Amino acid sequence: MTKDKPNIIPPEEKIPSRGYRIKIKESIRRRLAEEENFYAIELDDFEEVEYKPYSTEENIEEKLPPVKFVIDKYYLQRIKDDPSRVLVTLYLDYGYLKPNRVKEIVEVNKKKPFLSKLKGKCLIRLFNDDLCELALIPMKHSSSFNYHPISSQPQLFLGLIENLEHKKDYHYRIECYDENDILVGSSKVIEFVAAVEDTKQPIFFVSTSDLHGGHKARFKRGKGKGCGVRTNPILNKLMNDIHVNEMEYTFNKGYQVFTTSGDNIDNGSYHQHWADLFTCANPNLARIVFSPTIGNHDYFNGGFCKGAWFGGANRTQKHFHIYVQTPGKHTGAFYSHTEGNVFMIHLDSVGLTWGNESITCDSRQWEWLNRELSMWRRRANEGIGPQFCYVFLHSAIFTIGYFGRARNNSDSVAQSCLTPLFDEYGVSAAVFGHDHMYQRSLWKSTEYLCIGVSGKGPINYFDNLRNKTDYKIEKDEEGEEARGYGVTYVPPNHRIMSEDEKIRFDEWLFTVKQQILNDDIRKYYLFITEDDQEDYKELMVDPEEKEQFIDEKIIPKLKTCIWWRFYNTKGKLVDQSFMEPVEREIRDESFITCPNLHIR
Secondary structure, eight states: OOOOOOOOOOOOOOOOOHHHHHHOOHHHHHHHHHTTOOOOOOGGGSOOOOOOOTTOOOBOOOOOOOOSEEOOOEEEEOSSSOTTOEEEEEEOOOSSSSOOOGGGTEEOOSSOGGGOEESSEEEEEEEOTTOBEEEEEEOEEGGGSTTSGGGGOTTEEEEEEOOOOTTOEEEEEEEEEOTTSOEEEEOOOEEEEOOOOSTTSOEEEEEEOOOOBTTTSSEETTEEOTTOOOOOHHHHHHHHHHHHHHHHHTTTOOOSEEEEOSOOBSOTTOHHHHHHHHHHHHHHHTTSEEEOOOOHHHHOOOOSSSSGGGSOSOOOSHHHHHHOOOSOSSSSSOEEEEETTEEEEEOOOSHHHHSSOOOSTTSHHHHHHHHHHHHHHHHHHHTSSOSEEEEEOSSOOSOSSTTTTOSSSHHHHHHHHHHHHHHHHTOOEEEEOSSSSEEEEEETTEEEEEEOOSSSOOOOOOGGGTTOOSSEEEEEEOGGGGOEEEEEEEOOOGGGOOHHHHHHHHHHHHHHHHHHHTSOGGGTOOOOSHHHHHHHHHHHHOHHHHHHHIIIIITTGGGTOEEEEEEETTSOEEEEEEEOOOOOOOOOGGGOOOSOOOOO
16 A cells, blocks of 8 residues: 555654754754654555465475576564464565566666566465465565655565464465566475563574674675675584574573664665675574664664764764664654563663654653553553563663773763663663673672674773772673673463463473573583582582482473573673563652663
8 A cells, every 4th residue: 555654753853963963954964853853654454365274184295497597685574562473574676685686576676676566576475384385475665655664765675474373383485486477486395483471481683793894804895805705604603502502592492582682784874784694694583583673783774884983974864764763653663572581672772962763851752662561561461461571772881891991972871761660660681792702790680781793893891890890890801702682581470370271381491491401501500600510520420419400400491580691602601690570669750760870
């Protein structure tokens, strides 16, 4: 369907670079603010599709004819906080990593991409676990979404899969046809599992930050250089590691959602950088819902270089919204969603220095966050909502790194304005990056997890400041030892489970115990102190001691606690922690004192 341009509240006034701000006129300032004024993609943008029952037995046993190209850049997202629906976004090769395939499906208007015309078509074939076809879902070309930034990228197609049943196994395949209805491109058949819908099931999710797609990809200012383009080798290794170890680290459950804490690519305005990200991450994002957070590099708008002051005078989140559709009614890059027994919030925390959305105590984002946390806490206290809350942001609000130790920067502002809310409502953990290091810290009841080394070079921190912080540092690491990703286990809400559900959950816990018992326990549990190391040596030679340790130290906690583990790409468990549910009573908003004094 075609939409008229709606009336949408624009983001708060953004501040361009200093030199540009001197010359700018008020009319131009208004125009820059209006660039963010677009509608969010919604369910009624897609056609209704007839679905067969999941139990259908009509196996088509279809064999595809040879195709010109293999589709290898597509990813799952949500446009509603609803596990029964998944948005599939296809990025057709557009002449960066592989030859241009868009021209075979689309008549591209290079000067005005939003006026490009569709010659062929792309669609999704959805199958059940027995590969019986459930639906044939048409994909909409980006030019169909008037007044949305996505219309500027003719290589994108979107399709909505609906009516997914709780925890069922599904398969799907993307097919593209030319103007003569001849199949020219196809993806592999990909399996995914429908998400957990309630709080009575355990889930796992994976967390990364500072992926920097496009970094070291031999790409600059729109052209390949040197010996030819390539994918980011660091990012490629990281994504492959996540994929290979997924079932082992999740005890055969798999990840429900793939989260990031900003800087998903090196420069948000280069579609080639996004192509690099989706190529490297395809083994994961084709099966796991992608829920990213915006960072300062996602804001960059071209320029001669890829960073800071040279990123372009116009810092816009428009490029982020081209590739990332969020389950929120507003058009900001902050949103929330529920995954099993955890409520997730993604913030745009980089502030007006880097971006165009404020996080100060009088901003619309702060007010929105306050309402979201208050609603979550009320539901949690009433036993009808998730017990835990994770917040994802980019700003390094608690680190001994370059950004986390500075005063009066956007990171310190974010810390001062966000920590009052986190403590007031009992947020379990805040996950962030920006500083390229690993650090787990504790301030009051919230764990602060910096996981900034994923797809770019590490940045060393200030070793001499480790014992001079006002908060408690539980674990820190730098360099290649810190390059990795977080694996989070979220328990079910044990208080509202039926007896049958508890029995099935205990049966799964038994399989977890057996896997740890038959494996090297250091893959799952970190021994830090000297006493722990001595205990570990005894566990390895005495099976009864090992089983007793698992029964006493791990299994009981899996019934009530979040289990955070951080693995590096060398296969080493760097850190792990158990987090109990935080109890809080709802008070009047006048009790919230914002901002806090800066904590160093």
